[in-house]
Amino acid sequence: MSQADQPRKQDTGGYTTLLGALLRDPVLNEFNSDKPWSREATSAALMLAQTLGYCRLYGITIPREWDGSLPVTAALAAAQTLKTIRQETIQESDEFPERWESCGAQAEMELLSSDLLRTRMNAWAVFVAVDEAGVASARDNDPRCEELSQRITGLVSEIRRLDHALRRDEDLLATVLETRLIDNWRAMLAEEYQVGLPWWLDGTLERAVEKILRQGNQLPVDQSAEPLLCCANDRDFVFLRRFLSSGERGTSVP
Numbered sequence: 001m002s003q004a005d006q007p008r009k010q011d012t013g014g015y016t017t018l019l020g021a022l023l024r025d026p027v028l029n030e031f032n033s034d035k036p037w038s039r040e041a042t043s044a045a046l047m048l049a050q051t052l053g054y055c056r057l058y059g060i061t062i063p064r065e066w067d068g069s070l071p072v073t074a075a076l077a078a079a080q081t082l083k084t085i086r087q088e089t090i091q092e093s094d095e096f097p098e099r100w101e102s103c104g105a106q107a108e109m110e111l112l113s114s115d116l117l118r119t120r121m122n123a124w125a126v127f128v129a130v131d132e133a134g135v136a137s138a139r140d141n142d143p144r145c146e147e148l149s150q151r152i153t154g155l156v157s158e159i160r161r162l163d164h165a166l167r168r169d170e171d172l173l174a175t176v177l178e179t180r181l182i183d184n185w186r187a188m189l190a191e192e193y194q195v196g197l198p199w200w201l202d203g204t205l206e207r208a209v210e211k212i213l214r215q216g217n218q219l220p221v222d223q224s225a226e227p228l229l230c231c232a233n234d235r236d237f238v239f240l241r242r243f244l245s246s247g248e249r250g251t252s253v254p
Contacts, residue, residue: 011060013058015051015054015055015058015060016055016061016063018051019048019051019052019055019062019066020063020066022044022051023066025044027044028044028048028074031071031073032073041077042077042078042081043081045070045075045077045078045081046078046081046082046126048074048078049070049125049126049129049130050078050122050125050129051125052070052129052132053124053125054125056125056128056129056132056190056193057128057188057193058188058189058190059190059191059192069132069135069137070129070130070132071133072133072137072142072144072145072147072148073144074133075129075130075133075134075137075151076144076148076151079130079148079152079154079155080151082123082126082127082130082155082158083154085123086123086158086159086161089116089119089120089162089165090161090162090165092116093116093169094165096112096116096169097169097172099112100112100113100169100172100175106175106178109175110175110176110178110179112175113173113175113176114176117181120162120166120200121185121200123159123162124198127159130151130152131152133148134149134152137149163199166200167204170204170205170208171208171209171211171212173200173205173208174205174206174208174209177206177209182201182205185201186201
C-alpha cells in the first residue's frame with residue numbers, strides 16, 4: 001500500500017509544520033554548491049532527514065509541494081552527521097549503567113532510559129529517509145548514487161554497533177516501560193512499519209523485565225526482613241526493588 005492509499009493520520013507531533021520550516025531554511029542552499037558544508041547545514045540536513053523519516057514511519061501525509069526524497073547531497077550529510085551521533089551515543093551507553101544506579105528517583109531512571117531510546121528511534125527515522133534517497137538516486141541515475149549507496153552500507157554497520165552497545169543494558173532500558181513511550185511509538189507506526197519491529201519495540205524490553213521478575217520469585221520472602229530476592233546480580237536486585245516499589249504494571253510472569 002502506498003502512502004497515498006493509506007488513511008491519513010493526524011499529525012499530532014507537528015512534523016509537517018517542522019518539515020515546511022526546515023525546507024525553507026536558506027542554509028540548505030549550501031547543498032546546491034560545491035563548497036564545503038557548514039556545521040549548520042549538516043545539522044539541518046540531519047533534522048530534515050529525521051523529520052521526513054518520522055512522517056514515513058508514522059504514515060503522515062505530507063503536502064504535495066513538499067513531498068519527495070531527500071536530495072543526495074543532503075542525504076550524504078545526514079548520514080555523516082548520524083555517524084557522529086552514533087559515536088557519542090555509544091559513549092553515553094558506556095556510562096549509562098553507573099548513572100542509572102546512582103539515580104535517586106524512578107523518574108530519573110525513566111528519563112535516562114528514554115533519552116537513549118529516543119536517540120535510537122531518531123536514528124531509525126533518519127535511516128528511513130536516507131535509504132529512500134538512495135533508492136531514488138539509483139532510479140534517477142544520479143551521479144552520486146554509488147557514493148550514497150556506500151554511505152548507506154556503512155550506516156547499517158554503524159547502527160548495528162550502536163544496537164550492540166545499547167542492548168548490553170536491556171534490563172535497565174526497560175525502566176522506560178513505566179511510561180507510555182514504547183506503547184505510543186508502536187501505536188503511531190504506519191502499517192508497513194509494524195512488521196518486523198526493531199528490538200526496542202518487539203517485546204525485548206518486556207521480556208527483560210519478565211526474566212528479572214522470574215528470578216525474583218525463586219526464593220521465599222523472609223517476613224521479618226526486607227524481601228530477599230534471587231537475582232542474577234546486584235544490578236538486577238536494584239532494578240527489581242525499584243520496579244516493584246514504583247507500582248507494577250501487571251506484567252504477567254508465567
